[in-house]
Amino acid sequence: MNQFTAIFIVPAAAVLLDIFLGDPAKFPHPVRIIGKGLDLYESCARRLGVNLRWAGWAAVLIFAGAAWFTVSALARIAYLGPLLAVYFAYAGLALGCLMREAGKVASLLDSGNIPGARQALSMLVSRETAELDESAIRRTLAETVSENLNDGFTAPLFYLALFGPGGLWAYKAVSTMDSMWGYRTDRFRDLGQGGALTDDLLAWIPARITAGLLLFTGRGLGLDAVMAKSRFRADAVKMESPNAGWPMAAAAWLLQGQMGGPTVYFGKVKEKPVLGPEGRPWTRQMLRTLFELTRKTGIRTALVLIPVLGLARLLLFS
Template sequence: MDQLTAVFLVPVAAVLLDRFLGDPAGFPHPVRIIGKGLDLYESIVRRLGVNLRAAGWTAVVLFSGLAWFTVSTFTRISYLGPMLAVYFAYAGLALGCLMREAKKVTAFLDSGDLSGARRALSMLVSRETAELDESHIRRTLAETVSENLNDGFTAPLFYLALFGPGGMWAYKAVSTMDSMWGYRTDRFRDLGQGGALTDDLLAWIPARLTAFLLLFTGGRLGLNAAMAKSRFRADAVKMESPNAGWPMAATAWLLEGQMGGPTVYFGKVKEKPVLGPEGHPWTREMLRTLFALTRKTGTRTALVLIPALGLIRLLFFV
């Protein structure tokens, strides 16, 4: 595979496949393999009684290194390498799947099927959805779409464009670890520390890029980007996560809808910081605008990251 194909055409093909295919149901996915590996690793270290914090940091090195080595090895196979590179790059992006699943939730809401909307939403979030009313379903959906624009698209595309599919999947291994173990519960507080802190570090730049690209795109869509620019930073730093608040706060002020407030995790109510104008519920029209904003921001993100980081990759890493 020649350098220009590896650096530019593979990410472009991945973005297009993600946009139009999403994640086909039942199709084998590397994240599921990583998840099974993490489950097995957890059972082993708990059975051995080793220090869980040390085991968590060891897992960061082990799984990210294995992911990078495995993917890089497959993409160097003669003849099959370019196709496998496109597959791994495409499989690491999740914006198409996110938008498809989000629209399922709104379709249930539009038909008046709250139980269906709750079930569909539960596939996107870790919080409990069984008791959510329509207003809280819409708010939760807005939160997860805006946060996952970075987690599921900008951040993996950032590492794909800069380091290729191997680097992307090293990041995805850490991200998967954080999504599975990154909870401050008795079970995961120590084991998940390494993955959570590493994910925070790796997503720091992409999260801020996502926020500013949301603001830029929102201005082009006629949203109140001037107000959002002046207010979103103060809200972004309220979150426990150093990254999640940036795209969420930018979106909340662009669409003028409240995010945060009481949220149930694992049977306990957690008061999350309020982002955006307090007391402004999310409507069907606001969610439709959010979906358009998210898709257009994803497109602009690809147009910025692929050529800019691809050039850096050509100069320094290829």
Template sequence: MLFPVFFIIMTTFPSAFIIPTLAVMLDSILGDPKKLPHPVRFIGKWLDLYENAARKVKINLGIAGWIAVLLFASVSWGIVALVTVIPYLGVLISLYLSYAGLALGCLIKESSKVLHVLESGDIVGARKAIAMLVSRDTSELDANGIRRTLAETVSENLNDGFVAPLFYLCLFGPGGLWAYKTVSTMDSMWGYRTERFNDLGRGAAKTDDLLAWLPARITAYLMIIAGKLRGLNIKETKKHFKKDARKMESPNAGWPMATAAWLIGGQMGGPTVYFGTVKDKPVLGPIDKPWDKTMIRALIGLCDKTGTIAAWVFIPVLGMLSLAF
């Protein structure tokens, strides 16, 4: 009986509203679909093959990177557009691809796991757990370093893993979501200023900056709304978050990070090890205010609330815009 009811609902109400709503619910309840074939894994494999081919034929890597952005983003959108119009089955595919493109549930679950392991006294286990979420070197982090790293990655990934994908899902459907996710995946794999990726990843990094520009700023303001509802430090946040956000090398990462730092009252930034090199990242938030477990829990709750507000705003507003066009 469930399947006929499901298809009646899906054909009666615009999928621009129903698909994102169900996707957000599934993400919240189930988190990352680890036992199912995740599109990001396929994208990653194809990007590895492309990189190897580009290096073998000795094409200009800067040009190869820009070609990859156009090629993989358009192919991803095209494949999703084709499979989601399959009669009956396409509805389920649309729902799965939409759900798989959102990562707030996974972010909350994994960050809570890191905090639990750390607070149990297992600092080695906490280093290993946090290493699964970040690209920096975590092998020498102390408890304060782990909590600071956790705060930074949770706040930054609120936009990258949920708000921005939901924005493109609501506005352009599953195809738009996966075009964005493809660029984001490309940036996460190639977007490093190292000898290996400096040229190849430039196109992905610039395109990801452009696509995430508006969602990152929306995320910051939604966090402030969520912070007000949770009784956090709104006055100081409004005074400082924009200035701090602009300190970051990335045009987008600083917006949710600075907002979270001021709302919760903990410092982000400072010396950070990437690929064996210490990078002195800009300081965001109150100086010399270390993170404790209560602050991390407050941050996780803030991100959860922000995600809920984003869904309540994006699904009706952007859904109506998508129908209009």
């Protein structure tokens, strides 16, 4: 595989496959392999009685390193390598899947099927959805779409464009660790510290790129990007996560809908910071506009990151 193909064609092909195909429902996915490995690692660490905080930090190095080495080695296989590189790059992006699943929730809501919408939403979020009313479902859907534009697309694309499929899957290993262990509960407080802090570090730049491109795209859709730009930063820093609030607050102010408020996790109510104009519920039309904003921002993100970071990669690593 020549350098131009590796740096520019592979990421571009991955983005197109992700947008138009999403993740096939029954096709085996590398994240599941990482998840099973993390479950086994946790079980062994607890049985051996090792220090869980140190075990968590060791897991970051082990799983990120193994992912990078394995994917990079597969991408170098003669003849088959380019196809594997495209597959792993495509499998690491999740914009198409996010929009498809979010669209299902919205369609169920629009048809009046609240129980079905709750169930479909539970596949996208870690919070409890069984008691959510229509307004809370719309708010939750807006939150997860805006946050996961960064977590599921911008951040992995950033590392794909800069380091190739191996770098993307090193990031995905850390992100998967954070999604499985990154809870401040008795079970995960120590084990998940390494993954959570590393994920915060790796997603720091992409989250701010996502917010900036949301504002830029929103202006083209006729949204009040000037006002949103003046307000969203103050809300973004309210969140516990140093990154999640950036795309969420940008979207909340662009669409003029509230995010945050009482949220149930593991049977306990958590008061999340309010982002956007307080007391403004999400409507059907606001969600439709958010979906359009998210898709167009994803496309613009690819048009910016692939050439810019591709050139940086040529200069830095050639």
